[in-house]
Amino acid sequence: MTTGAALPHPLLAGVSTTPVRRRASGRGWQLVALIAALAALLPIAAVVYLSIAPSDGIWDHLWSTVLPRYIENTILLMLGVGLCSALLGFGSAWLIALYDFPGRRWLSWALLLPFAVPAYVIAYVYTDLLQYAGPIQLTLRDIFGWERASDYWFPHIRSLGGAVIMFALVLYPYVYLTCRTALLEQSDNLMLASRVLGAGPARIFFRILLPICRPALAVGLSLVLMETLNDYGTVSYFAVQTLTAGLYDTWLNMGSLSGAAQIAVTMVGFALLLMFLERISRKSRERYSSSNRQRAIQARSLTGWQAWLATLACLLPITLGFLVPCAVLLDYAITYFDVSWNSRFFTYAGNSLFLSGMCALVLIVVGTVLSYSIRIQPSRLNRVLARLSCVGYAMPGAVLALGVIVPFAATDNWIDARMESWTGEGTGLLLSGTAFAIIFAYCTRFATISIGSIESGMQRITPSMDQAATMLGSSPLNTLRRIHLPLLRPSLLTAALIIFVDCMKELPATLILRPFNFETLATFVYQYASDEQLAQSALAALCIVLAGLLPLLLLNRASMQQHND
Incomplete structure (x- = not known):
C-alpha cells in the first residue's frame, strides 16, 4: 500500500511550497x-483651514442674524426626527420580535422597504399629494363645497413638522433593524422569569426590554440623525433653514467661502458628537446583553382585535413610507413614460x-x-x-x-x-x-x-x-x-x-x-421636482427606489441568518 503526501487545502492550490524564510x-x-x-x-x-481664515466679518454677521435660527432649526429637526424614528422603529421591532400576529413574517422584512426611498423623493411626492392644488385637497373641497383656503384648515406639509415626518418615514428602519436584532438575541428565560415574578407587559417593556435595547437604540438613532444632518434636498424644498441650507446660502448666494467653512465646522461638530455618543453606547452594550442565551425568544400569540391592531401598526409606516410614494411614482411614470423615456x-x-x-x-x-x-x-x-x-x-x-x-x-x-x-x-x-x-x-x-x-x-x-x-x-x-x-x-x-x-x-x-451640464438621476429628480415637475422625473425617482431594494433584502437576510446561527 502506497502512502501519499497529504493533499493541501483546495484554496491553497497553486501556492508555492517553498519554505518561508522571513515574514513580509x-x-x-x-x-x-x-x-x-x-x-x-x-x-x-x-474646511478647518478655511474656517480660521479671515472672513471679513461674515461670521459676526451670520451670528447676529441667521446662524442662531439655523442651529435652532437643526436641533429641532434632529430631535423631532429622532423621537418619531424611535417610536416607529422600536415599536415595530418590539411587536415583530415578541408577538405573533397576522402577517408578522412578511412584515418583518417589509418594514425595511421605506429605507429604499430617499427623503427628498418622499418629500416631493407628499407635497404633490397634500398641497392646495393636490388631489387630496381638491377632493375635500369638492365634497364639502369649500371654495377658498380660508374656508377650512389643512396641515401645511412644507414646514418643519412636515420635514420631521418625511425623514422619520424613511429613516426609522435604522432603529428597527438594530433594535430587532438586539431583542432577538435575548433569551426567552428572561421573559419567563419576569412573568413568574409578576411583571406585566408594561413593566417588562419599561424595566427590561427598553434598557436591553438602549445601546442598539442609540446606534440606530445616531445613524438617523447623521442622515438628517446630511440632507439638503428635503430641507431646501420645504424651506427649512438648517445648517446645511445655511452653508449653501452663505457660499453660493453670499459668496463667502470662509463663512461657509465656519458653518461646516459647526456641522462637523454635530456629527462628531453623534459618533462619540454612538461609541459610548456600543462600549456599554454587553452590560445589557444576555451572555448565556439558552433558548430563543418565543413570540407570544395575539388574538382578536389586539392581533389586527399589531398588524395595522406595522403596516402603517410601510404604507406611508413605501407603498404610497411608489404608487404615485409608478402612476406618474406610466402616464408620462413617453416624455421621460428619452436620450x-x-x-x-x-x-x-x-x-x-x-x-x-x-x-x-x-x-x-x-x-x-x-x-x-x-x-x-x-x-x-x-x-x-x-x-x-x-x-x-x-x-x-x-x-x-x-x-x-x-x-x-x-x-x-x-x-x-x-x-x-x-x-x-x-x-x-x-x-x-x-x-x-x-x-x-x-x-x-x-x-x-x-x-x-x-x-x-x-x-x-x-x-x-x-x-x-x-x-x-x-x-x-x-x-x-x-x-x-x-x-x-x-x-x-x-x-x-x-x-x-x-x-x-x-x-x-x-x-457643467452633468446630471445624475438624483440631481435630475431634484431639479425637476424643485420646478414643480415631479411627474416628468417620476421614472428616474422610481429607478432610484428600485435600485435600493436588493441591498435591503440582502441586509435583512444576513441579519436573520446571524440570529438563527
Whole structure:
C-alpha cells in the first residue's frame, strides 16, 4: 500500500511550497492605508483651514442674524426626527420580535422597504399629494363645497413638522433593524422569569426590554440623525433653514467661502458628537446583553382585535413610507413614460451607473487593502489609519463637497499657472469640476461601509489558514488572492451593493461637485421636482427606489441568518 503526501487545502492550490524564510513586513500595505487615511482627512483639513481664515466679518454677521435660527432649526429637526424614528422603529421591532400576529413574517422584512426611498423623493411626492392644488385637497373641497383656503384648515406639509415626518418615514428602519436584532438575541428565560415574578407587559417593556435595547437604540438613532444632518434636498424644498441650507446660502448666494467653512465646522461638530455618543453606547452594550442565551425568544400569540391592531401598526409606516410614494411614482411614470423615456434619461442613468460603479469598485479595493493590512500586521498604527479612513461618513455631503472642491481648485490653479508659464497654454480643470471630484467625495464618505463589511468578513476567516499559507511560502498578496478573496465574496458583494445604492441616492455632494451640464438621476429628480415637475422625473425617482431594494433584502437576510446561527 502506497502512502501519499497529504493533499493541501483546495484554496491553497497553486501556492508555492517553498519554505518561508522571513515574514513580509507589510510596509506596502501600510503605505496604501496611510494614503487612504490622508485622503479621508483632506476635506476636513481644508474646511478647518478655511474656517480660521479671515472672513471679513461674515461670521459676526451670520451670528447676529441667521446662524442662531439655523442651529435652532437643526436641533429641532434632529430631535423631532429622532423621537418619531424611535417610536416607529422600536415599536415595530418590539411587536415583530415578541408577538405573533397576522402577517408578522412578511412584515418583518417589509418594514425595511421605506429605507429604499430617499427623503427628498418622499418629500416631493407628499407635497404633490397634500398641497392646495393636490388631489387630496381638491377632493375635500369638492365634497364639502369649500371654495377658498380660508374656508377650512389643512396641515401645511412644507414646514418643519412636515420635514420631521418625511425623514422619520424613511429613516426609522435604522432603529428597527438594530433594535430587532438586539431583542432577538435575548433569551426567552428572561421573559419567563419576569412573568413568574409578576411583571406585566408594561413593566417588562419599561424595566427590561427598553434598557436591553438602549445601546442598539442609540446606534440606530445616531445613524438617523447623521442622515438628517446630511440632507439638503428635503430641507431646501420645504424651506427649512438648517445648517446645511445655511452653508449653501452663505457660499453660493453670499459668496463667502470662509463663512461657509465656519458653518461646516459647526456641522462637523454635530456629527462628531453623534459618533462619540454612538461609541459610548456600543462600549456599554454587553452590560445589557444576555451572555448565556439558552433558548430563543418565543413570540407570544395575539388574538382578536389586539392581533389586527399589531398588524395595522406595522403596516402603517410601510404604507406611508413605501407603498404610497411608489404608487404615485409608478402612476406618474406610466402616464408620462413617453416624455421621460428619452436620450436624456439614458444619459443621466449612465452617469449615475458610472459614478456609483466606479466608487463601489474603488472602495472594495481600498477596503480590502485596509482590512488585510490590519490582519497581516495588527499594529496600533494600522488600526488608527483604518479608523481615520472612516471619518468621512461623519461629514455631511455639503461639508464634504466644500472640503473637496477647495484643495482641488487650488491644485488646478497651481498646475494651470505652471503649465502656462512653461508652455504658454493652460491645462484648465483637471480635478475640480470633473467626475473624479465626485468619485473622490463618494469614496471619502462611504469608505466606512466597505471597511466595516470587509473587516467583519475577515474576522470570520480562521488565522490558521494564513499560518498554513505562510509556512508554504506564500506571499501576503498571493494569500489574499487565493484564500481570502474567495471566502470574502459575500462580504464584498454586500458592501458593493450598499455603496452603489448610497451613491445613487447621494444629492448634496453631487449638486456642488458635478461638472457643467452633468446630471445624475438624483440631481435630475431634484431639479425637476424643485420646478414643480415631479411627474416628468417620476421614472428616474422610481429607478432610484428600485435600485435600493436588493441591498435591503440582502441586509435583512444576513441579519436573520446571524440570529438563527
